[in-house]
Amino acid sequence: MNTGAVSKLLGVSSSTVQRWVKHLGLEMERNEFGHFLYSQEDVETLKEFKEQIQNGIPIQHIQVRKPTRRGSVKFLQKQSSLVDKVNKLERSIENKADSVVTYQLLQHRREIEELQGKIEQLTNQVDELHLSLRHSLNKASELKEQEPTSSKKQKKKTVFHTLFGF
Numbered sequence: 001m002n003t004g005a006v007s008k009l010l011g012v013s014s015s016t017v018q019r020w021v022k023h024l025g026l027e028m029e030r031n032e033f034g035h036f037l038y039s040q041e042d043v044e045t046l047k048e049f050k051e052q053i054q055n056g057i058p059i060q061h062i063q064v065r066k067p068t069r070r071g072s073v074k075f076l077q078k079q080s081s082l083v084d085k086v087n088k089l090e091r092s093i094e095n096k097a098d099s100v101v102t103y104q105l106l107q108h109r110r111e112i113e114e115l116q117g118k119i120e121q122l123t124n125q126v127d128e129l130h131l132s133l134r135h136s137l138n139k140a141s142e143l144k145e146q147e148p149t150s151s152k153k154q155k156k157k158t159v160f161h162t163l164f165g166f
Helices: 003-010 014-024 040-054 073-150 159-164
Strands: none
Touching: 003 014, 003 040, 014 040
């Protein structure tokens, strides 16, 4: 039953029923909207409480036996569906993370391949420069070797040498 039905049955207002539940510290089941759901034991406890109030016993001195609560199958089913949803979300997140990592790895591989291509080009250019440098050095050394043999260096003639001819 809901609070409205219990209040009509007891002949009191809904807020009074809620106040009695709070005062007695009853652990009530709730529906999906958070509204109290009363069992037959709850209604009997509230009837007993009402009778004691009508007999003139102060509210602070009223003692009633509280019904024992057991787990609700409805709650366990909801809990089970929530756990299933959480597991599904976790799998979805893991799949998304895996796809992101795979994409990043492919991007890194492509970048590494581009860098390897550039390194290869630079290596070829350095090799070509080394070859041209060696070629230039070889030509320069050949020219130095040919100079002294083909023509002797002529000494500068000074004025003294020109006049006297030695």
